[in-house]
Amino acid sequence: MNMKNFINGIWTTSASNKTTDIINPGNLQDKVGTFQDSTEEDLQQAIQSAKNAKTPWRKLSGATRGQYLYKAADILEKNADEVAEIATREMGKTLPETKGETARGVAILRYYAGEGMREEGDVIPSTDSDALMFTKRFPLGVVGVITPWNFPIAIPLWKTAPALIYGNTVVIKPASESPITFAKIAECFEEAGLPAGVLNVVTGKGSVIGNGLSIHKEVNGVTFTGSNAVGRTIGANALQRGAKYQLEMGGKNPVIVEKDADLEAAADATISGAFKSTGQKCTATSRAIIHQDIYEEVKQLLVEKTQKIAVGDSLEKDVWMGPCASKSQLDNALNYIEKGKEEGAALLCGGEQIEDSNGYYLKPTIFDQVDNNMTIAQEEIFGPVIALMPYSTMEHALDIANDVDYGLSAAIFTKNVQNMLSFIDDMDAGLVRVNAESAGVELQAPFGGMKQSSSHSREQGQAAQEFFTDIKTVFVK
Ligand SMILES: NC(=O)C1=CN([C@@H]2O[C@H](COP(=O)(O)OP(=O)(O)OC[C@H]3O[C@@H](n4cnc5c(N)ncnc54)[C@H](OP(=O)(O)O)[C@@H]3O)[C@@H](O)[C@H]2O)C=CC1
Ligand SMILES: O=C(O)CCC(=O)C(=O)O
Numbered sequence: 108m109n110m111k112n113f114i115n116g117i118w119t120t121s122a123s124n125k126t127t128d129i130i131n132p133g134n135l136q137d138k139v140g141t142f143q144d145s146t147e148e149d150l151q152q153a154i155q156s157a158k159n160a161k162t163p164w165r166k167l168s169g170a171t172r173g174q175y176l177y178k179a180a181d182i183l184e185k186n187a188d189e190v191a192e193i194a195t196r197e198m199g200k201t202l203p204e205t206k207g208e209t210a211r212g213v214a215i216l217r218y219y220a221g222e223g224m225r226e227e228g229d230v231i232p233s234t235d236s237d238a239l240m241f242t243k244r245f246p247l248g249v250v251g252v253i254t255p256w257n258f259p260i261a262i263p264l265w266k267t268a269p270a271l272i273y274g275n276t277v278v279i280k281p282a283s284e285s286p287i288t289f290a291k292i293a294e295c296f297e298e299a300g301l302p303a304g305v306l307n308v309v310t311g312k313g314s315v316i317g318n319g320l321s322i323h324k325e326v327n328g329v330t331f332t333g334s335n336a337v338g339r340t341i342g343a344n345a346l347q348r349g350a351k352y353q354l355e356m357g358g359k360n361p362v363i364v365e366k367d368a369d370l371e372a373a374a375d376a377t378i379s380g381a382f383k384s385t386g387q388k389c390t391a392t393s394r395a396i397i398h399q400d401i402y403e404e405v406k407q408l409l410v411e412k413t414q415k416i417a418v419g420d421s422l423e424k425d426v427w428m429g430p431c432a433s434k435s436q437l438d439n440a441l442n443y444i445e446k447g448k449e450e451g452a453a454l455l456c457g458g459e460q461i462e463d464s465n466g467y468y469l470k471p472t473i474f475d476q477v478d479n480n481m482t483i484a485q486e487e488i489f490g491p492v493i494a495l496m497p498y499s500t501m502e503h504a505l506d507i508a509n510d511v512d513y514g515l516s517a518a519i520f521t522k523n524v525q526n527m528l529s530f531i532d533d534m535d536a537g538l539v540r541v542n543a544e545s546a547g548v549e550l551q552a553p554f555g556g557m558k559q560s561s562s563h564s565r566e567q568g569q570a571a572q573e574f575f576t577d578i579k580t581v582f583v584k
Contacts, residue, residue: 108140108193110290112149112310115156116303121145121311129287132199133420133430133466139196142286145311150278150319153307157249157276158325160304165246165274172272173223178299180216183209183292190260190291192422197285198256199430199466200384201421205260212260212292215550219268219571228578238584244576246274247351248327251320253313253341255333256432257387257489259285263292265550266330269571271305278307278326280316282333284432313337321345321352328352330566330574332389335487335559342562353574354562355555357487358389358515360545361508363530364405365501366398368520372542374408376518377493380544382416382428382471386491387436389560390516390538390546393488394477396504399497406475406495410455413471418461430466431490437467440490447474447483452494479510487513501526509535514557518545537561 109126111118121143131137143149164172183190190212191205200208233240250270254263263281270277281289286308293308309316317337321329321344328351331341338354345352362380364373380392397405421429431437437460444458457472469491477484477494484494498504508517516538519530527541537556540547548554553570555561564574 108287108290110140110142110287110310112143112145112153113290113293113297113306113308114149114153115307116297119149122148127283129197129284131196131466132432133422133468135465137196139193140287142283142310145309145316147315147319149311150309150316150323153278153309154249154323154325156304157278157307160302161246161248161276164276164302164305169223169227169272171223172274173220175296175299175301176216176220176223176268176272179295179301180213180220182295182298183216184213186291186295187213190288193291194259194285194288195421195429197288198259198432199421201426201429204384208258208260211550212264215261215264216268218550219272222269222272222572233582235584238582240580240582242578242580244273244572244578246576248275249325250275250277250575251323251326251329252277252279253317253320253329253331253333254279254281254289256282256284257384257389259288260292262332263289265567265571267306269575270330273572273575275328275575276305278309278320280309280311280313280320283310283312286310317341318344322348324348326350328574331355351574352562353564353566355389355566356560357513358391358556358560359394359485359487359511359513360390360392360516360518360536361394361396362392362518362520362545363498363504363508364395364397364401365519365521365523365526366400367522370401370405370408373520374405374412376520376544377409378412378416380518380546381493382413382491383546385428385431385469387432387489388546390548391489392518392545393493394484394508395493395495396498396507397495398504399499402495402497406455409473409495413456413473416471418468418470420466428471428491430468432467434467436490437469440469440488440492443483443486443488443490443492444472447477447481447494450481450483452477452481452483457491479507485511501529505529505533509533512559515560516540516545516556518543537565
């Protein structure tokens with residue numbers, strides 16, 4: 108597909124007359140399509156059309172806005188196989204994973220469609236007994252949405268759907284690895300009859316279009332998921348001009364395996380958390396902190412299970428793990444693996460690219476003898492690499508788990524209630540999961556991190572209302 112920008116309800120070519128190719132990272136002969144290498148002029152048109160559309164869109168009732176989202180959900184459900192296949196070809200995740208993500212996208216749309224008919228304020232007793240005081244929520248106006256490639260369906264939708272239902276208009280810049288997937292979603296909104304200008308899609312370089320959204324004075328709020336380096340710049344740009352912003356960034360997520368745990372279940376969850384989506388989730392498990400008495404047993408289980416993982420073309424049946432999403436993702440993970448070896452960690456399995464393959468395939472990798480000061484124990488790798496570390500007491504485990512800059516998600520496997528309670532209270536993470544893997548986000552619950560993982564805001568569920576609206580306090584007498 109040769110994707111165009113979607114501006115004011117029309118699929119439009121960029122003023123640059125330039126496009127960029129998208130190549131399947133799992134099959135370098137497969138050209139998935141092209142996207143527009145857009146300019147600031149294209150972005151300006153999109154922002155202007157979102158601005159023009161914002162008042163009529165805000166004036167519709169929430170129930171009417173919801174009807175568009177319900178229709179888009181039905182169309183996405185009908186097109187699910189096509190959308191999932193494009194997503195797999197663009198960013199390499201396996202087909203069952205992209206099918207699951209598409210179903211999640213449908214559910215996100217339906218959840219927020221329903222939000223159009225839920226409360227939008229509170230009645231608060233005034234000290235004046237003759238007065239009525241209440242709050243009412245209002246949209247921000249034009250919202251800029253900047254998204255990554257690792258969840259090319261769910262993340263754009265869990266930002267766009269609440270933005271729209273609460274009455275904002277949107278300009279979205281999808282990641283350059285996966286823009287066509289979002290074009291397919293935009294087509295669902297178009298077929299649903301969404302009014303022109305309410306949703307606009309502009310592709311191109313992050314440094315031009317993403318940055319342009321963060322500095323533009325007509326963009327009233329910016330929501331971003333991606334790397335910490337880019338997130339910080341976007342936050343600073345938005346803050347400087349007084350716009351609202353929301354950042355969802357990295358993680359260095361631990362699983363703690365206590366000696367009383369179901370070790371099979373813990374090992375399965377560690378493998379799934381670490382290697383599903385080729386480790387490219389901000390909630391991926393990247394450190395396994397294991398009680399010293401069962402360390403050798405769990406280590407053996409992890410290595411045995413990892414050696415059975417089928418790595419290959421994500422469109423093929425029975426493939427469990429696909430390629431890294433791009434050459435830069437592969438190189439990044441290989442650099443971390445080299446660093447791990449240089450700093451003295453012991454490689455138990457994996458650690459190298461799969462030779463003679465037709466894509467960016469990396470073997471799932473486990474490191475032993477990892478010290479918490481090592482780079483692989485501290486930095487987000489965003490690849491299929493896990494570091495094993497032993498501990499002696501629960502306090503020791505939590506010290507290791509918390510000794511990183513990030514605080515997104517964390518898991519523990521134990522049968523002991525006191526251990527569970529210590530973990531829930533003392534683990535510095537926005538998502539803490541007991542006897543379940545570190546990845547696993549539910550669309551109806553708040554999602555976000557502590558420390559460097561987010562801007563301390565939360566998205567998804569009802570929490571999205573906080574970001575996408577402003578509160579007015581009304582006093583009537
Ligand atoms: N928390 C998470 O879920 C994610 C974390 N990451 C982390 O980031 C690393 C690099 O991945 P990458 O995809 O490059 O992540 P980026 O943070 O660079 O990209 C995320 C989004 O931001 C855009 N962007 C890039 N530069 C700018 C800029 N200067 N101003 C505004 N927007 C910009 C990108 O556009 P474009 O695609 O055109 O560059 C993309 O749409 C990963 O290895 C991982 O560690 C990555 C993705 C998701
Ligand atoms: O684990 C999930 O479902 C979502 C994770 C996420 O938001 C991310 O990796 O960017």
